[in-house]
Amino acid sequence: MTVKAIKAIVLGGMLATAPLAATADEGLDPKDVADMLHAVMDSDRTIYTKMIVQRLVAKEKLIKASEFFEDDKAAPLPAQMFRFGSEMVADKTDLFSYSLQSLWPINKQNAPRTDMEKEGLQYISDNPGENFYGEEELGGESYFTAVYPDVAVAEVCATCHNDHKDTPRTDFKVGDVMGGVVIRIPLDG
Amino acid sequence: MTRNSILWLVWLLGSLIAGAAVAAVMYVGGPRDALLIGETTGAHHQIELACDACHTADFYASPKKVAKKMNKACLECHKTELQVSNDSHPVKKFRDPRNADVRAKLDALYCHTCHAEHKPEITRVSAVTLPMDYCSACHQEVYKNRPSHEGYGFETCASAGCHNFHDNTALYEDFLVKHAGGPDIKDIAILKGAAISRAPDPVSVALASADPKAELQAYLAALEDAPENPGEEAQKQLDLVLAAADAVAPDAHLTDDAVSKWASSAHALNGVNCAGCHAPDAENAEAIAADWVENPGLKTCQTCHKDQAKTFKEGRHGMRFHPKLPKPRKAPKDGVEKLAATLFRDEPLGPITVADSALTTLKPEAAAIEIGSCNTCHKPHEVDIAVAAVESCMGCHDDTHTRNYIGSPHHTLWKAELAGAAPGTGISCADCHMPKIEDRRGDLFTTHNQNSYLRPNEKMIRTVCLSCHSLDFAIDALADPNLVESNFNGRPSVQIESIEWALRRAE
Numbered sequence: 062m063t064v065k066a067i068k069a070i071v072l073g074g075m076l077a078t079a080p081l082a083a084t085a086d087e088g089l090d091p092k093d094v095a096d097m098l099h100a101v102m103d104s105d106r107t108i109y110t111k112m113i114v115q116r117l118v119a120k121e122k123l124i125k126a127s128e129f130f131e132d133d134k135a136a137p138l139p140a141q142m143f144r145f146g147s148e149m150v151a152d153k154t155d156l157f158s159y160s161l162q163s164l165w166p167i168n169k170q171n172a173p174r175t176d177m178e179k180e181g182l183q184y185i186s187d188n189p190g191e192n193f194y195g196e197e198e199l200g201g202e203s204y205f206t207a208v209y210p211d212v213a214v215a216e217v218c219a220t221c222h223n224d225h226k227d228t229p230r231t232d233f234k235v236g237d238v239m240g241g242v243v244i245r246i247p248l249d250g
Numbered sequence: 251m252t253r254n255s256i257l258w259l260v261w262l263l264g265s266l267i268a269g270a271a272v273a274a275v276m277y278v279g280g281p282r283d284a285l286l287i288g289e290t291t292g293a294h295h296q297i298e299l300a301c302d303a304c305h306t307a308d309f310y311a312s313p314k315k316v317a318k319k320m321n322k323a324c325l326e327c328h329k330t331e332l333q334v335s336n337d338s339h340p341v342k343k344f345r346d347p348r349n350a351d352v353r354a355k356l357d358a359l360y361c362h363t364c365h366a367e368h369k370p371e372i373t374r375v376s377a378v379t380l381p382m383d384y385c386s387a388c389h390q391e392v393y394k395n396r397p398s399h400e401g402y403g404f405e406t407c408a409s410a411g412c413h414n415f416h417d418n419t420a421l422y423e424d425f426l427v428k429h430a431g432g433p434d435i436k437d438i439a440i441l442k443g444a445a446i447s448r449a450p451d452p453v454s455v456a457l458a459s460a461d462p463k464a465e466l467q468a469y470l471a472a473l474e475d476a477p478e479n480p481g482e483e484a485q486k487q488l489d490l491v492l493a494a495a496d497a498v499a500p501d502a503h504l505t506d507d508a509v510s511k512w513a514s515s516a517h518a519l520n521g522v523n524c525a526g527c528h529a530p531d532a533e534n535a536e537a538i539a540a541d542w543v544e545n546p547g548l549k550t551c552q553t554c555h556k557d558q559a560k561t562f563k564e565g566r567h568g569m570r571f572h573p574k575l576p577k578p579r580k581a582p583k584d585g586v587e588k589l590a591a592t593l594f595r596d597e598p599l600g601p602i603t604v605a606d607s608a609l610t611t612l613k614p615e616a617a618a619i620e621i622g623s624c625n626t627c628h629k630p631h632e633v634d635i636a637v638a639a640v641e642s643c644m645g646c647h648d649d650t651h652t653r654n655y656i657g658s659p660h661h662t663l664w665k666a667e668l669a670g671a672a673p674g675t676g677i678s679c680a681d682c683h684m685p686k687i688e689d690r691r692g693d694l695f696t697t698h699n700q701n702s703y704l705r706p707n708e709k710m711i712r713t714v715c716l717s718c719h720s721l722d723f724a725i726d727a728l729a730d731p732n733l734v735e736s737n738f739n740g741r742p743s744v745q746i747e748s749i750e751w752a753l754r755r756a757e
Contacts, residue, residue: 129424131336151345158346169395174348200350226755227395245347 091205092194095244098157099209102143102242107214110139115215139218140168155247161211163240165230167222171240175199181208182241189238196248203248210238270590278587279579280594288368291377293701295608296569300599302576304367317360324361326574327564331702335417335709356380356387364415376705382409398751411708411729411746420711420721426752429721439718443686443694445674448667453487453519462488490521499524500539511631527551527630547623555624557695565699567621570599604646611649619646636668639678654737655679661737677718685713707734722749 113136118126127135137145143161151158164182166172173179181193185208193208213219219233233239251259275282282299290298297303307319325332332340343349344358357363364384365377372379383404385392392399407413413421456466466484470477477483494513497504503524512518517526525532527550529541543550548571552559562568569575578596582588601622604612619626627642628635640661644652655661660677667676683700703709707728715724726742727733733742 129422132425148340148342148345151342155345158348160346160348169391174351178348199347200354202347202350204347243348247347 091246091248092207094157094246095194095205095207096192098159098244099207099242102146102159102244103209103211105146106139106143106211109142110215110218114139115217119215119217119220138221140171157244157246159242159244161240162243163211165222165228165239167225167227169227177206178208178243181206181243184208185210185241186238193241204245205248207244209242209244211240211242213237213239271594274590274594278582278590278594279596281597286368289370290368290608291370291373292608293377293566294367296566296602297572297575297599300575302579303574317362320362321360327572328361330564332416334702336419337416338418339415352388356384381405384408384415385413396751398754408706411725411744412748414706414708417706417709420708420716421725421748423752423755426721426749427756429716430749430753431722432720434720434723436718436720439675440672441674441677441681441686441714441717443674444676444681445672447686447694447696448673450673451516451519453491454514456484456488457491490519492518492521492523497524498535498538499528500535500542503528503542508631515631516635517630522554545623545625547625551624557689557693558698559624561702562624562698565701567627567700568698570602570622575599611652612646613648616646636678639680640664643679643683650735651737652679654735654739658737658739682710682714685710687713725749 114126117123118136125133125135126138127133128138128141129135130137130141140161147159147161160171162171162173162178162182164173164186173182175197177195177197181195184193185191189210192210195206197204197206213222213233213235216235218239219235219237222228222233222239223231272284274280275285282301285301286298294304304320304323306323307316311319339358341359344353353359364380366373366379367377369379385407386404389404389407402410408415419425452466452469456462456469459465463481463484466488467480470480470483492513494509496518497509497512512524525538525541527546528543529538530546530550530553532538532541548559548562548568559568563572578598581591581595601620603617604619604621605617607621624630627638629637640655644655660682663671664676664678667673680696683704684696684698685703686694687697689695697703703713708725710728711721711724715728719727723742725746725748726744727738729746730742730744733740
C-alpha cells in the first residue's frame, strides 16, 4: 500500500468520526471556562493586593509600590501585575484574552471601548455581585465575552485610586466595584 | 537556416541564459545587487546584500506569514534596543482583540506598519513612512484629558521634544516632575562612568609607590565591595603584572617601541603577554612564531572584551559581523544547482570601507579605511587609549556637528581633562555617542553600539546629559537642531514646555 493510500484512509477515518469528537469536545461551555479562568485571576490578584501591597507597602511600610517601579525601585502596582500577566498570556496563546477595565480608569486606555465592554461594565456596576456574559464580533471574529466585577478588596485600592491625579472618581471605598475583568474566548476555533 | 530563425535562436538562447543567471543568483549564490528593489536606508545599507537577513519567509508564503517572519527578523537585531527603551508601544499591548479597531487604524503589531525599507521616496528619518501626525489614530481624546495640549496639532507630539513612539524613558510625566529645576550645568558636572573608567589604574598607582603591595592592599580594603582578603588579592594582582623584560615574541617583533608601549599598557598590567593577542593558542616560543598574527582583530579582542564586541556588532561600525546575520548561502551538493554554484557563489560580507558606506559626510581621504576591526579605531600599543574617543572619530567623520566639536565647550573640557583635570569632567565624542553603561552583572563597559543612544536624541538624556545638565536644559538643547549642529556652542533657542505642564498637573 502506498503512503498516499494510508493517508487517505486515516484522513477518511478522522472525517467519519469528526462529529463524534466534536460532541465530546463540547463538554466545556465557554462560560464555564471563563468562570474558571476568572477564579484563578481574581484569587491571584487579591492575594498580591493584600499580601504584598496592603501588608508590605501600606501596613509595614517596608517597600514602595509605584507605577514607575523600575525607576523607583519599587513593586509594580496590582493593576500592572494583572496587565503584565495578561500580556504574557497573549504572547503564549490566542485561545483566550483578558484585561482589566473601568468606567473610571486612571489610564484612559483602560476605559471600555467596544459596545459590549461598555454594556458589561455598566451592568456589573449597577448589579453588584453579578457577572455579565455576551457574544460580540471584533475584527471579523466572534467572541464569547464575560465581564466580572473587580472589587476594592483592601484599603489601598480605594486610597490610591482616590488620590491619583488622573482619577475621574475620588469616593471609592472598600467593597466598591471599581472596574471589571473582561475575558474573551474566540468562538470560531 | 534563414537569418530570421538564427536571430530567433539567439534570442531564445540569450533569454534562457539570462533567466538561468537570475534564478542562480536568487536561489544559489552570487551578488544580489541587481535584485535590490530600491535604495536601502543608511541603517541597513551595509547588510543590504544579505537579503535573507530580513526576507526570511519562504518564496510562496502567505502575505500574513511574510509579515510575521519579517517582524521576527526586525526583532532579531532590535529587540534589546526596544527593551532598553522600555517601549511605550510594545506589540504585546496591541494583541488583545479589543484593540481590533485600533489595529485597523494603525496596526502596531508590525514594525513595517510605520517603517519601510528600500522606499526612499516615501520614508523619512528612521525609515518612517507615516506622516508626523500618526498619534491621531488612537489618541483623539488627548485634548479632553490634557487641556494644556489645546492648540497643538498631532504633528507636534513627536516632533517638538515632548514624546516619542518607542522611547519615553526621559520624557514621561513623573520623570519630568522628579527632575524639574536645577541649574543648566550642575555644580558637580561629571560623567560618573567615565570618572571610574578613566581614573588612574590602582595597580599602576601602586607600582609607582614605595610599597606597591601595601598601597594596593589599602586601596582594595577601602573599596565598597572590598575583597575578603585584601592582602592576598593585592599580591594576586601584582603577580599578574608583566614588565618589558617579560615580553615573549619572535625577535623581529621585539622592537623597543612596541615593547615599551606594551609594558605601560593595561594589557601588561593584567598579565596579557604579546602572544595573548598575536598568537592566542600558541603554548611555546616556536608555536608563537608560527601562529603570529600581525594585526589581531575582533576575533581575538572579543575573547576578553565581550560586552564591547557584542555591542560593536549591534552598531554601525560592526553590524556586518552581527551573529544573527545569515551566513553566505552554502553551495548545493548535487544537480544543476551544484553546477550553478561553481559560477555563482556568495562572498562573506566582511568589513565595509568608508567609501562603500552610505554616509556622505565622511572624509574623502578616509575612503579606503575598512570598518569592522577593533584596531581601526583603537591603537592597542598606544598607552593613550583616549585616541579612540576623539581622534579616531574625526579621522573619518566630517559633518558639521563633528567639525564644530573642536573648540566647543565639551571639547574645551576634554582638553582640560587630558591636561590633568579630574577624570570624567571632559566630554569626548565617545562620551556622548558610546557612553559607559552597565552590563548584566552591573559592571561598567563602553557600549560600542553608537546607535543605541542616538536617535531620537532624547535617548541620550538619562545616560549622558543628566550627568552634567538639568533635564530642562537637556530637553531644550536636544530639541534645537541648530544648537545640535553647532555642537552645543551657545544656548538653546527653544523652550519646551513639557516640564512646566507636568509640574502644573502635579500640584
